[in-house]
Amino acid sequence: xxxxxxxxxxxxxxxxxxxxxxxxxxxxxxxxxxxxxxxxxxxxxxxxxxxxxxxxxxxxxxxxxxxxxxxxxxxxxxxxxxxxxxxxxxxxxxxxxxxxxxxxxxxxxxxxxxxxxxxxxxxxxxxxxxxxxxxxxxxxxxxxxxxxxxxxxxxxxxxxxxxxxxxxxxxxxxxxxxxxxxxxxxxxxxxxxxxxxxxxxxxxxxxxxxxxxxxxxxxxxxxxxxxxxxxxxxxxxxxxxxxxxxxxxxxxxxxxxxxxxxxxxxxxxxxxxxxxxxxxxxxxxxxxxx
Amino acid sequence: xxxxxxxxxxxxxxxxxxxxxxxxxxxxxxxxxxxxxxxxxxxxxxxxxxxxxxxxxxxxxxxxxxxxxxxxxxxxxxxxxxxxxxxxxxxxxxxxxxxxxxxxxxxxxxxxxxxxxxxxxxxxxxxxxxxxxxxxxxxxxxxxxxxxxxxxxxxxxxxxxxxxxxxxxxxxxxxxxxxxxxxxxxxxxxxxxxxxxxxxxxxxxxxxxxxxxxxxxxxxxx
Ligand code: SF4
Ligand code: SF4
Numbered sequence: 001x002x003x004x005x006x007x008x009x010x011x012x013x014x015x016x017x018x019x020x021x022x023x024x025x026x027x028x029x030x031x032x033x034x035x036x037x038x039x040x041x042x043x044x045x046x047x048x049x050x051x052x053x054x055x056x057x058x059x060x061x062x063x064x065x066x067x068x069x070x071x072x073x074x075x076x077x078x079x080x081x082x083x084x085x086x087x088x089x090x091x092x093x094x095x096x097x098x099x100x101x102x103x104x105x106x107x108x109x110x111x112x113x114x115x116x117x118x119x120x121x122x123x124x125x126x127x128x129x130x131x132x133x134x135x136x137x138x139x140x141x142x143x144x145x146x147x148x149x150x151x152x153x154x155x156x157x158x159x160x161x162x163x164x165x166x167x168x169x170x171x172x173x174x175x176x177x178x179x180x181x182x183x184x185x186x187x188x189x190x191x192x193x194x195x196x197x198x199x200x201x202x203x204x205x206x207x208x209x210x211x212x213x214x215x216x217x218x219x220x221x222x223x224x225x226x227x228x229x230x231x232x233x234x235x236x237x238x239x240x241x242x243x244x245x246x247x248x249x250x251x252x253x254x255x256x257x258x259x260x261x262x263x264x265x266x267x268x269x270x271x272x273x274x275x276x277x278x279x280x281x282x283x284x285x286x287x288x289x290x
Numbered sequence: 291x292x293x294x295x296x297x298x299x300x301x302x303x304x305x306x307x308x309x310x311x312x313x314x315x316x317x318x319x320x321x322x323x324x325x326x327x328x329x330x331x332x333x334x335x336x337x338x339x340x341x342x343x344x345x346x347x348x349x350x351x352x353x354x355x356x357x358x359x360x361x362x363x364x365x366x367x368x369x370x371x372x373x374x375x376x377x378x379x380x381x382x383x384x385x386x387x388x389x390x391x392x393x394x395x396x397x398x399x400x401x402x403x404x405x406x407x408x409x410x411x412x413x414x415x416x417x418x419x420x421x422x423x424x425x426x427x428x429x430x431x432x433x434x435x436x437x438x439x440x441x442x443x444x445x446x447x448x449x450x451x452x453x454x455x456x457x458x459x460x461x462x463x464x465x466x467x468x469x470x471x472x473x474x475x476x477x478x479x480x481x482x483x484x485x486x487x488x489x490x491x492x493x494x495x496x497x498x499x500x501x502x503x504x505x506x507x508x509x510x511x512x
Contacts, residue, residue, distance in 0.1 A: 107501075108495075108499070109495075109500070109501075114495060114500075115491070115492070115493035115494055115495050116491075116494060116499070117492075117494040117497075117499050118494070118498075118499040
C-alpha cells in the first residue's frame with residue numbers, strides 16, 4: 001500500500017533516511033536500501049543535506065523506485081530557482097516519485113561549497129504553494145500544464161529551543177499546512193515524555209505527525225548533543241546508559257529501536273536517521289519490532 | 291550613489307490614510323541627487339498628500355523636514371522632537387534611512403515613500419543606470435573598469451554569451467552588452483591578452499550569499 005494510502009487510513013508508517021552518494025558509485029546506497037526493502041514504507045532522500053554536494057535527491061529517488069521502494073524526496077529553495085524547482089517536480093512525478101518533503105535548505109557555511117551562490121527564491125510556504133499550483137494544473141505564472149502531477153507533500157518542523165520558539169514553529173507549521181503540507185516531520189526525539197507535550201500541541205495541526213529518531217552512534221555524539229543542544233532532550237541517564245553498556249554500538253541501536261517502538265504508540269509514523277550507518281537499519285527495526 | 295524612485299501615489303496615500311499627523315522626512319544625499327527624496331520632493335509630496343486628503347474631506351497634518359543623511363544615527367537623533375508630535379513617519383530616503391528611523395524610534399510606524407533601486411550613476415540628465423551590485427570582491431581592475439556582475443544581464447565572467455549582437459545584449463536592443471564594452475575598453479588599453487585570463491568560480495560569500503553583511507573596523511569601533 002502506498003505511503004499516501006497508509007497515512008490516510010491512519011496506519012503507522014516507517015521511513016528511513018538515506019543520502020545519495022557523493023559521486024556515481026551507487027553500490028552502498030542500493031545495498032543498504034535492499035536490506036530494508038519490505039520493512040519500511042518509504043526511503044527519505046535528502047537533497048545535498050548540510051550543504052554537501054551530492055547526487056540530487058531526484059536521482060536518489062528514482063533509484064529507490066527502480067528497486068521497488070517508495071521514495072520521499074526533499075525539495076527546498078536554496079539551490080534552485082522557481083523554474084528549476086517546478087521542472088524537477090514535474091520530472092519527479094513522471095519518474096514515479098510520489099512523495100515530497102518541503103524543507104529549508106541548511107546554511108552553506110558548514111557545507112563543502114561555502115562559496116556557492118545561494119538562490120532562496122521560494123521559501124517553504126512559497127514552495128508548498130507552488131506544488132499545490134502544479135497539482136491544480138497551472139505553473140507559477142498561471143500557465144496551464146499538459147497533465148498535472150499528484151504528490152503527497154509534507155513539511156518539517158525545525159528544532160526548537162524553548163516554548164516560545166516551539167510556538168513560532170507551530171504557527172509556521174500551521175501556515176505550511178494551509179499551503180498544502182499533508183504531514184509533518186519533527187526534529188529528533190530523544191525522550192518520549194517531552195514528545196508527549198510536543199504532540200499535544202502539534203496534533204492541533206490535524207495532519208499526521210512523523211517524529212524523527214536520530215541514531216546516536218556513540219557516547220561522544222550523545223555528549224555533543226547534550227552540550228550543544230541542551231533543549232533536545234539527551235539526558236545524563238541516556239549518556240550513562242550508553243557509556244556503561246558492554247556493547248556500546250549495540251546499545252545505541254537498541255535505544256533507537258526502543259524510541260521508534262515507543263513512538264508507535266503515540267504518533268502516525270517514524271523517520272529513522274542513521275547518518276552513514278544505514279546498514280544497521282535492520283537491527284534498529286528488529287529492536288523496534290517493525 | 292543609491293538610486294530610488296518615488297512610490298506610486300495610491301500606495302503612499304494608503305500608508306498615510308490611518309493617521310492624522312505625520313512627519314515627512316527627506317534625505318540630502320543620494321535620493322536628492324536622483325531627484326526622488328530630497329527637500330524639493332518632500333515639498334512636492336507634502337502638497338500632493340494634503341491636496342489628496344483635502345479632496346476626501348480629511349485633514350492630514352504634515353511636518354516636513356530633510357536630514358543631511360538618514361542612514362546615520364547622528365542625524366536621526368535630530369528628529370526626536372518632531373517624531374514625538376506625530377503618529378507615523380514617512381521616509382523619502384532609501385531603505386537604509388527608513389530602517390535607521392525604525393531602529394531609533396521603536397514605537398513609531400515608519401513607511402518608505404520611495405522604491406530603492408540600485409547603485410548606479412547618471413548616464414545623462416534624467417537617466418540613471420545600474421553600475422555595481424556590491425559583490426564584495428571587485429573585479430573592475432581586470433575587466434577594464436566595466437562591471438560584468440552589475441552590467442551583464444547574465445552576470446557571466448568570461449566573455450560574452452552567444453546573444454551579444456552588434457554591441458547590444460540579447461535581452462534588449464536598449465541594453466549595451468557589458469562584455470562588448472569590456473572588450474572595446476581592453477582593446478583601447480592594449481590589454482587584449484588579459485581578456486584570455488579565465489576567471490574561476492567566484493566566492494559568492496562576499497556578496498549577499500553569505501548572509502547579511504557588515505564591516506567592522508577595529509581601529510574605529512568603540
Ligand atoms: S565587481 Fe562587484 S564591487 Fe566591482 S563594480 Fe561589479 S558588483 Fe561592484
Ligand atoms: S549579450 Fe552581453 S550583456 Fe547580454 S547577457 Fe550576453 S554577455 Fe551579458
